[in-house]
Amino acid sequence: MINYTERIALLMQDVVSRTPRLSFIDLKEVIVFGRFGRSDAEGAFATCHCLTLPESEPGYFFWKDRETGALTRRSPWFVTKSPQVRIGATRIKYLISFVLPRFSDQTMIGSRKADLYDSVEPWIAKLDTIVHELYHIDPADGGLRAVENADGTRSYRSHGPMFYEDVAQMVREYLATRPDPSLYDFLKHDFGTLSERFGGVVGTTFSNFPSFPQRYMETVDLPGVDPAVRIEPLKTPTQPVIYTEDNLHVRQFTDGSARRLTRKGQHCAA
Ligand SMILES: [Zn+2]
Numbered sequence: 001m002i003n004y005t006e007r008i009a010l011l012m013q014d015v016v017s018r019t020p021r022l023s024f025i026d027l028k029e030v031i032v033f034g035r036f037g038r039s040d041a042e043g044a045f046a047t048c049h050c051l052t053l054p055e056s057e058p059g060y061f062f063w064k065d066r067e068t069g070a071l072t073r074r075s076p077w078f079v080t081k082s083p084q085v086r087i088g089a090t091r092i093k094y095l096i097s098f099v100l101p102r103f104s105d106q107t108m109i110g111s112r113k114a115d116l117y118d119s120v121e122p123w124i125a126k127l128d129t130i131v132h133e134l135y136h137i138d139p140a141d142g143g144l145r146a147v148e149n150a151d152g153t154r155s156y157r158s159h160g161p162m163f164y165e166d167v168a169q170m171v172r173e174y175l176a177t178r179p180d181p182s183l184y185d186f187l188k189h190d191f192g193t194l195s196e197r198f199g200g201v202v203g204t205t206f207s208n209f210p211s212f213p214q215r216y217m218e219t220v221d222l223p224g225v226d227p228a229v230r231i232e233p234l235k236t237p238t239q240p241v242i243y244t245e246d247n248l249h250v251r252q253f254t255d256g257s258a259r260r261l262t263r264k265g266q267h268c269a270a
Helices: 004-020 114-115 124-135 163-176 181-188 192-196
Strands: 030-037 047-051 062-064 070-076 076-079 084-087 094-101 201-206 214-220 249-251 258-260
Touching: 004 030, 004 094, 004 124, 004 181, 004 201, 047 124, 070 163, 094 201, 114 124, 114 163, 124 163, 124 181, 192 201
Parallel strands: 030 094
Antiparallel strands: 030 201, 047 094, 062 070, 076 214, 201 249, 249 258
């Protein structure tokens, strides 16, 4: 089977080594992983998730009486934090997710980014997305070059007017360095072709699939505003706050789902 996220990571290594504007990126601090998403549904092809954003300022939720406007209940003070992801001794700074099969079925034909290129082959749209996500990594180590909205969706305003043009230029420059085609050939095929040719498509996922490391709330001990107001405890986090290599699971992606691959004999009681 073809390990799609591993292929992307290898290609990224080559892109970074041939692209001066991305050469500061240390891919040892980046994990490429797969999320499930249908090709016929709307949604992102890929996302760059930053794990180095600082802890938020303390805050709390509150409920008010609809008629009197008086405070009726509140949550305890909490801060929002990034989970920790460590592979061996290395602290991971970024996660880049690719949505499968949607990403592998992406084509330049009819896409918005077609305007940024002269006539190019349809698969270049996928290379464009890969470079796009790498370009989100901030050289100043300050998080994302373009931030996400509070609800986690991507803010297109924050890409800046030159973001898409810069990406297209880096894609053209990378291809002009004549990279080894065996590194990007897999991008030329859609999901169905790859599944048939390799007998399946697999990729790195996290143990809490379909979830993955995401920011979470943690209670902090600060004095209450009004002791008479009832405090509603926060929900206990249901996702891990620390991840290691043990939380990386290889899953097979199909048109309709993703399932974990278990090694033969793993559950065998000898
Ligand atoms: Zn973006």
